[in-house]
Each structure stands twice: as structure tokens, then as C-alpha cells.
Amino acid sequence: MARKGPKINVSIEALQKRIAELEAALDIERREHCATRKLAQLQFEGLSMIQQLLIKALELLEKHCPALVVKGEAVIDLLLREASMDANELKALPGIEKLLRRQFRQIQGKIEPQIEQTKSDLAEAELELERRKAEAVKEMLKKKRTIAENNKKSAETKNTVGEVAAAEAEKHPDNAMLKAAAGIANAAVPETTKAEEIPPGKQADPNRRTAPTQGGISHARGCTCPYCGSTEGFFEQEGPTVFLRTLHKHIEDMLEGTYVKNPVLQCRACGKNHMHIPEEVPVPADLNRTVSQELLFDCARMLTLGMPMNRINALFNTAAMTMSGDTIPRNMHDWITSGLGQPLLKAILKKARKAAEICADETPFSCLQQAGMSKTKLDDEDAAKQAYLLTITSPASAKYQFAVFNRLKSRSAEAIAGVLGSYEAGTWITDAYAGYDSIIGASAVKIERQSCLAHFTRTVYDALELENMHDAVTNPTNRERLAEALGSGTPAYYLLMVTAAISKIYKWEATLKAQEDENPADWMKRVTDCRKAHAEPLMDRIDEIMVKLAERYAVKKGKTWEAALMSPYAKPVVYYMNNKENFRVFLENAYVTPDSSAAERSLRPLCVLRTSCNFKQSPEYMQSMCDWYTLFVTARLNGIERPTQWLNEYGRAIFEHCVNEELNRRSDKGLELSRRFAFDPKDIESFNADAWEPSAYMERKRRS
Structure with a gap:
């Protein structure tokens, strides 16, 4: 339990005011001391000059007007005595100066500790204020922000x-x-009848009926008694049967290396070639990669559930496979931005951009290069230090459900317009951020806006x-x-x-x-x-x-x-x-x-990730993260309960399409078919990903 600091019954404003008063008093003392010393010095010099003038005048009078000197002797003597007296008093000024210095040091000695103590109190008060602010924010979020x-x-x-x-x-x-x-x-309010809910844990688990049974076979031979150490023999009888949910392997042992041989088959009827990939065989990200698509999809699933990539690497113990920490993130980035994932992403975007109504919301998410905290500097003068993420979703009532995520270089109206400009929606559902008003005001088409x-x-x-x-x-x-x-x-x-x-x-x-x-x-x-x-x-x-x-x-x-x-x-x-x-x-x-709650709900997984890692290294990797969220959140909104299975089916289909197209071209040219090759971007683009877009995929599943 943290120790509470002493309670401070003074406000920051009062402390700051007291410091200013003490510093002003100290400054006045310094100025007055300097002025007094300067004035005394001038007076001493002036009186010395007068004394010298009087002596010189007396010498002249005595030489040229002795009679006048005799008559005015009393007056001149009086003047000389007064000048001498003033000069003697001024000679004592160094003593006065020492006295003033001593008094000044005494005053300064009394004021300076007060200033230091006040500054210390101010620092403690500021810390206390920050603590109270944090507690107030936490309390406000807990008590007030939940409608x-x-x-x-x-x-x-x-x-x-x-x-x-x-x-x-x-x-x-x-x-x-x-x-x-x-x-x-x-x-009036609607009459609602609460449906009877079955308490969790009371439902019959269908897995119990189909689960296999392990054990049950006697393993007494070779056993050792834990009490006496005997191995001579045992009487065996039936023990309790327990239903368990477990893993096929330990998570650390799930990652393994394997060679995959995929034979190329040529049809005797048409002469075309195709690669035969059995269902149990993993599919590579492409023929020049050392990771499977299944691994990428599982890692992407973890990422979209809030687990940062460094923890995913630690979970799978990638170091034991001599994999660098960059291997999985780099392959995920390439697959979604320029690899086999591009057609699927474009199919979702094409349908989303035709929606008549959209919800939009944004949230901050740090990018190290954009914030100037990376060795690699970002070559974009318009980018703000704080990057943002923009989510565009369908309203909950829309027939087609989607969620598209985008990186923003800032929260400016221009940056948001650069994304929303490609959408045909005539109605936007947003919060009250003024940037949306600016975009709508500058738009050539009429856009209505529902404020949240x-x-x-x-x-x-x-x-x-x-x-x-x-x-x-x-x-x-x-x-x-x-x-x-x-x-x-x-x-x-x-x-x-x-x-x-x-x-x-x-x-x-x-x-x-x-x-x-x-x-x-x-x-x-x-x-x-x-x-x-x-x-x-x-x-x-x-x-x-x-x-x-x-x-x-x-x-x-x-x-x-x-x-x-x-x-x-x-x-x-x-x-x-x-x-x-x-x-x-x-x-x-x-x-x-x-x-705009639909947009806020779609941002929650990203907010979970933000609490874990808080940043992305580069704008490119930040956008690829957004693209993975687009796939998984859109899949969930369309009722796909096992998104990795959906992606595995899609990944296998587009891989076979691209491989078979290239194999037939190589066969026509008489090239060796056993050599690895890169995919042709035209083959990737030619794949019909519309059939794998989440809503179309689920419709096909319902019909089958």
C-alpha cells in the first residue's frame, strides 16, 4: 500500500503568489542598497571637490586680497569647518557599507530558506495535483462516462x-x-418481456458426446510404487473418468519446421498443370517465404485481440526456431499490403465505399517515425507528431456490415477528407468534431451528418x-x-x-x-x-x-x-x-x-492493443495493422466465428490460383517446374476475391 504524503492545505496559486512576493522583496533590498552606496560615493566626491575649491580660494584671496581675508576669516573658517566635518562623516561610509551588507545578508538569509521551502511546497503541491487529477479522471471514467x-x-x-x-x-x-x-x-416506453436465459454452465456440452477417450489401458508393467518403491506387481481396478479441455501441444512446441513437397500434376485430358496441395499440408505465404499462411493468420488473430508482436514471438518461442523477431511481422505486412491478401482487402473496401450511410470515429495511436522518436526520419512535412487511426463502419441497421481502419497522419480535416473522399455515403454518423463540418462544407455533393x-x-x-x-x-x-x-x-x-x-x-x-x-x-x-x-x-x-x-x-x-x-x-x-x-x-x-457507437465498438480491440504496445514503428506497418483489423472485425460483424478458418480457405484458393497460372506459363516456355518462383502481380489481381468477401462467404455457407 502506497504511503500517503502529508496533506497540503495551500493552493498552487497561493504558493506561486508568495514566491513572487518574496523575490520582489529581495530585489527591492538589492536595488536600495546599490542606490545608497552610489549616492554616498557621489556626495563624498562632491564635498572633497568643494573643500579643495575653498582651500584654493583662500590661497588666492590671501595672495591678492589680504584685507578681505582678514575680514572674512570668520566666515571662511566656518565654511572650512563644515566642509571638514562633512568629509569626516563621509569617511565613515565604508563602515556604513559594511553594516548595510551585514544587514542585507541577514535579511537574505531569512528570505532564501523561505523561498526554497515555498518552492519545495510548490513541487509537492504539483505532484499532489497530478495525483488528484489522475484519480479524478479515473473516477470520472468509472462514474460518469458510462451512460x-x-x-x-x-x-x-x-x-x-x-x-x-x-x-x-x-x-x-x-x-x-x-x-x-x-x-x-x-x-411512453415500450413494454419489454425479458427472455428467459439459461444460466452459464447449465447447458449440455455437445463436445462431451463426441470426445475421444485417452488412457484406460493398463500401464502397470514397469510402474514403481510411490510409497515403497516396489516394482513387483499391482492389483488394478477402474478409477474416475474426467472430461478435460486441453491443447494438442504446448504452445511453445506448436511452432515447428518442416519441408513441404507439393507435386505438380498434368491433366491427361487437357494437358494443364496444377499443384496438388492436400488439406493437411500447410500453405506458404509464397514460394520464397519460410512461414506458412496458417501461422500468419493465427498471429494476426492474436494481434487483433490485443497481443503485441513481441509477446506473440515470445509465446511461440520463435527464437528456438532461429527466427528473428522481424520474420512474422514482416511476412504479415507483405501478405496484406502487396501479397495474396490484397484482393480480399480490396473486395471489402469496394463494397464498403458504396454504402449509403457510414459511421466514423478516430483515436490517437503513436507512430515512432512520425513522432521523431526513430532513427529513420519520416519524409512528410505535413504529418503531425501524433498519429491517429480512423475507423469507418456501417451503422448497426445496415444490411452490409463492415469496419475499415485507416492510418491518419494527423486529425486535420484534410487528412480525414483524404480517406472519406473515396466513400459514396450521403449520410455520416460522427461525433461533434468540427473537422467533419469543414469536410462537408467543402464537399461538392450533399452530405447529411447525424451527430452522436x-x-x-x-x-x-x-x-x-x-x-x-x-x-x-x-x-x-x-x-x-x-x-x-x-x-x-x-x-x-x-x-x-x-x-x-x-x-x-x-x-x-x-x-x-x-x-x-x-x-x-x-x-x-x-x-x-x-x-x-x-x-x-x-x-x-x-x-x-x-x-x-x-x-x-x-x-x-x-x-x-x-x-x-x-x-x-x-x-x-x-x-x-x-x-x-x-x-x-x-x-x-x-x-x-x-x-456512432458502431464505430466506437470497432475501435475497442485497437484500444486494447494500444494499452499493450502503445505504438507502431512506421506509417507503413501502422497501415498494415489497420488492414488486418479490417479483415478480422469485418469477419466478426458478418457472423464468421472462426476467422482463421475463413482466411485459410481463402489463402489456399488464391495460392493455388497464382501457382497454377505461373506453372502453365513456365510449362509453355519449357522451363523447369520444380524451381521456386515469385508470383506475378497480375495473377494476384485476377483472382476473384468477391466470392471470399465476408458477407458473400457467409451466404455461400448458409446455402451449402
């Missing part, structure tokens, strides 16, 4: 506020905000203190105060009712999933009618509340809204007013979802 938890925590508070708002609205029919809050409270209601909900919850509100609202003695607060337009309670409205919208959205064998036209009509009857009125009530709050907390400057007050309530109000129309696009399009 489901906040909905659950605030359910009782919402019900109470809704009841009081409905009652007060009847008393004050002219109060628009009360009327809107009452409309939210009285809005989930992001808005989090922003509203961030402005509320749910625990304090719960304690205040649920106390029966505070009902009158709550009614007064609602009547006076207290923003916290109305923002809470906004979250209640959004929660009800999502409850209706949960009923709109397409049913099995439901006609698409019937589904669209059902979605449109439901949103018209329930979501649209709730969005209207939200708008009435937020527009009313904007009169106090927001001000419009040009085309955008800004905060009018330094208040936590200003942020959600400004957020809403700047995206007011974009929040309602889903009401008119059945395929548009109210939020």
Missing part, C-alpha cells in the same frame, strides 16, 4: 423530478420548460452531480424546494430530464432490430412509424429545454455558439446548439442510428 451506469444511478432521481415537473406543469401551463419536462416524464446522441448524453452527465441530486431530490421534505427549483428554471433538473428523454429514445430503438425474414420495406415502415410516434416528440421536448437554457448560458457569434457564462451547464448547452439540426437526421432515415 448505462449513469442511467441506472439516476433512475430514481429522474422519476421524482418527472413527477414533480408533471404536477407543476398543470399548475403553471404557461411555463414552457415545465411543459417540456412533463412531456418527457409522461412519454451518446456523446451529447455524456456531456450532459458530466455537468451533473448525480449523487448530490439524488440525496436532495429523494428526500420527501425537499419536494417543495424541488418544485420551486423547477419553477425558477434550475438547469440541473432540466438537463437531467434531457437524459431521461434520450434514454426513452434508446428504449424504443432497441425494439427496431430487423426480425428474421422480415421484409425490408416492412422494416423501414416500422422504424419510420415508431420514430415518428415516439422519438420525434421527445427530440422536440429536448429542443425546447435546450433552446430555453441557451438564453442564459450560450451566445451566438457568427455561425457558432459559445459559452456566455463560466458554468458547467454551459458546455452541454453549447454542444447542443452547435449540433441542433444534426441530432435529428435519424428521424428521417431508417438506416441512420442516433449515435
Whole structure:
């Protein structure tokens, strides 16, 4: 358990102010001492000059006007005595200087420890502040950023506020905000019947019926008794039978080296050549590689589940096979970027770019070369130090499901537009990042944008203190105060009712999933009618509340809204007013979802990987990582439960296609067929990968 530091009851601002005051006092002392010393020196020099002038004048008078000297002797004597006295006093100035120096050192000795102590306190306070910030962020993420938890925590508070708002609205029919809050409270929610779920662990495991049995054969001969060491003989009887789930091999022993001989067969009927590859024989990445496609796919699977490549190498103990740490990553990179994986990736991209609606979201992911932390410098002046990943996915309601990942050199509108520009979608579902507005504004075609209601909900919850509100609202003695607060337009309670409205919208959205064998036209009509009857009125009530709050907390400057007050309530109000129309696009399009959660969900595996390795070395390897995620996440979205099996089938098919094409060309030219060769890029491009695109693959599986 970490030791807690001493509690510091002083703010950083106060410490900084105290340091500035002490340093200013020290500076004043230095300046005053220097000025006093300079003035004394000038006075001493001036008086010495006057004394010399008087002596010279006396000599002249005595020589030329002796009578005047006699008459003025008393005056001159007085002047000389005063000058001598002042000069004698000035001679004592070095002593005064020593006194001033001694006093200055005493003052400095008292001030400097205070300055050092204050600086130390400031450093401790800054560390304490960072610690508290980290704890606050962790607590905020745990308590505030989870919409489901906040909905659950605030359910009782919402019900109470809704009841009081409905009652007060009847008393004050002219109060628009009360009327809107009452409309939210009285809005219907769907009746849901929770399906009976079989508790985990109670289902019958079909594997138990087909599992083989190991052991059961007597191995008594040659055994040694563990108690007495005897080997003379044993009586044997049946013991317990245990069902186990185990591995064929230890993970460290799964990687092995082997030579693969694949005979080339020539058809007697047509004379064509083809390579015969039995199903149990591994398929190489290409004929000049020392790794199999199966190994690459399993490693890619681990990568997309959040395991970095260095741990994958350690897991398979690649060093025991005299493989460098770069062997698997390099082959994975080549296979997906320029090898046999390219047609499959292009087939997914071709279909994704024709989607009518897309969700987009971005997240930071470090690239060492781009950040200037690698020996190899990146030759791209436009690249920012912080790289990003952009995911483009289909909405959850779309017929074709996909997730495409891309590396971004920055989060600029230009970088995002460079990727989104190749998509035909007329509707984007995004967060409130202003870069998307810039892209849409500069687009030659009309693009509608649905702003994410989930992001808005989090922003509203961030402005509320749910625990304090719960304690205040649920106390029966505070009902009158709550009614007064609602009547006076207290923003916290109305923002809470906004979250209640959004929660009800999502409850209706949960009923709109397409049913099995439901006609698409019937589904669209059902979605449109439901949103018209329930979501649209709730969005209207939200708008009435937020527009009313904007009169106090927001001000419009040009085309955008800004905060009018330094208040936590200003942020959600400004957020809403700047995206007011974009929040309602889903009401008119059945395929548009109210939020971009589909894109956020697709980014989660990447976020898991980011916590493990946090960076990629180069932009090229960063993009190939994105391409592997595109394959695996799109496969999952289309219901492929065993993506490595799908890739193995595809990899075998395209390998045979490319090999057979080259074998027949070499045969026609009379070249030796037993020699290894590189694949022709034209053969890779000519392979029909559309049949292996995840949705087409699953459709073929369902029909077979």
C-alpha cells in the first residue's frame, strides 16, 4: 500500500503568489542598497571637490586680497569647518557599507530558506495535483462516462423530478420548460418481456458426446510404487473418468519446421498443370517465404485481440526456431499490403465505399517515425507528431456490415477528407468534431451528418452531480424546494430530464432490430412509424429545454455558439446548439442510428492493443495493422466465428490460383517446374476475391 504524503492545505496559486512576493522583496533590498552606496560615493566626491575649491580660494584671496581675508576669516573658517566635518562623516561610509551588507545578508538569509521551502511546497503541491487529477479522471471514467451506469444511478432521481415537473406543469401551463419536462416524464416506453436465459454452465456440452477417450489401458508393467518403491506387481481396478479441455501441444512446441513437397500434376485430358496441395499440408505465404499462411493468420488473430508482436514471438518461442523477431511481422505486412491478401482487402473496401450511410470515429495511436522518436526520419512535412487511426463502419441497421481502419497522419480535416473522399455515403454518423463540418462544407455533393446522441448524453452527465441530486431530490421534505427549483428554471433538473428523454429514445430503438425474414420495406415502415410516434416528440421536448437554457448560458457569434457564462451547464448547452439540426437526421432515415457507437465498438480491440504496445514503428506497418483489423472485425460483424478458418480457405484458393497460372506459363516456355518462383502481380489481381468477401462467404455457407 502506497504511503500517503502529508496533506497540503495551500493552493498552487497561493504558493506561486508568495514566491513572487518574496523575490520582489529581495530585489527591492538589492536595488536600495546599490542606490545608497552610489549616492554616498557621489556626495563624498562632491564635498572633497568643494573643500579643495575653498582651500584654493583662500590661497588666492590671501595672495591678492589680504584685507578681505582678514575680514572674512570668520566666515571662511566656518565654511572650512563644515566642509571638514562633512568629509569626516563621509569617511565613515565604508563602515556604513559594511553594516548595510551585514544587514542585507541577514535579511537574505531569512528570505532564501523561505523561498526554497515555498518552492519545495510548490513541487509537492504539483505532484499532489497530478495525483488528484489522475484519480479524478479515473473516477470520472468509472462514474460518469458510462451512460448505462449513469442511467441506472439516476433512475430514481429522474422519476421524482418527472413527477414533480408533471404536477407543476398543470399548475403553471404557461411555463414552457415545465411543459417540456412533463412531456418527457409522461412519454411512453415500450413494454419489454425479458427472455428467459439459461444460466452459464447449465447447458449440455455437445463436445462431451463426441470426445475421444485417452488412457484406460493398463500401464502397470514397469510402474514403481510411490510409497515403497516396489516394482513387483499391482492389483488394478477402474478409477474416475474426467472430461478435460486441453491443447494438442504446448504452445511453445506448436511452432515447428518442416519441408513441404507439393507435386505438380498434368491433366491427361487437357494437358494443364496444377499443384496438388492436400488439406493437411500447410500453405506458404509464397514460394520464397519460410512461414506458412496458417501461422500468419493465427498471429494476426492474436494481434487483433490485443497481443503485441513481441509477446506473440515470445509465446511461440520463435527464437528456438532461429527466427528473428522481424520474420512474422514482416511476412504479415507483405501478405496484406502487396501479397495474396490484397484482393480480399480490396473486395471489402469496394463494397464498403458504396454504402449509403457510414459511421466514423478516430483515436490517437503513436507512430515512432512520425513522432521523431526513430532513427529513420519520416519524409512528410505535413504529418503531425501524433498519429491517429480512423475507423469507418456501417451503422448497426445496415444490411452490409463492415469496419475499415485507416492510418491518419494527423486529425486535420484534410487528412480525414483524404480517406472519406473515396466513400459514396450521403449520410455520416460522427461525433461533434468540427473537422467533419469543414469536410462537408467543402464537399461538392450533399452530405447529411447525424451527430452522436451518446456523446451529447455524456456531456450532459458530466455537468451533473448525480449523487448530490439524488440525496436532495429523494428526500420527501425537499419536494417543495424541488418544485420551486423547477419553477425558477434550475438547469440541473432540466438537463437531467434531457437524459431521461434520450434514454426513452434508446428504449424504443432497441425494439427496431430487423426480425428474421422480415421484409425490408416492412422494416423501414416500422422504424419510420415508431420514430415518428415516439422519438420525434421527445427530440422536440429536448429542443425546447435546450433552446430555453441557451438564453442564459450560450451566445451566438457568427455561425457558432459559445459559452456566455463560466458554468458547467454551459458546455452541454453549447454542444447542443452547435449540433441542433444534426441530432435529428435519424428521424428521417431508417438506416441512420442516433449515435456512432458502431464505430466506437470497432475501435475497442485497437484500444486494447494500444494499452499493450502503445505504438507502431512506421506509417507503413501502422497501415498494415489497420488492414488486418479490417479483415478480422469485418469477419466478426458478418457472423464468421472462426476467422482463421475463413482466411485459410481463402489463402489456399488464391495460392493455388497464382501457382497454377505461373506453372502453365513456365510449362509453355519449357522451363523447369520444380524451381521456386515469385508470383506475378497480375495473377494476384485476377483472382476473384468477391466470392471470399465476408458477407458473400457467409451466404455461400448458409446455402451449402
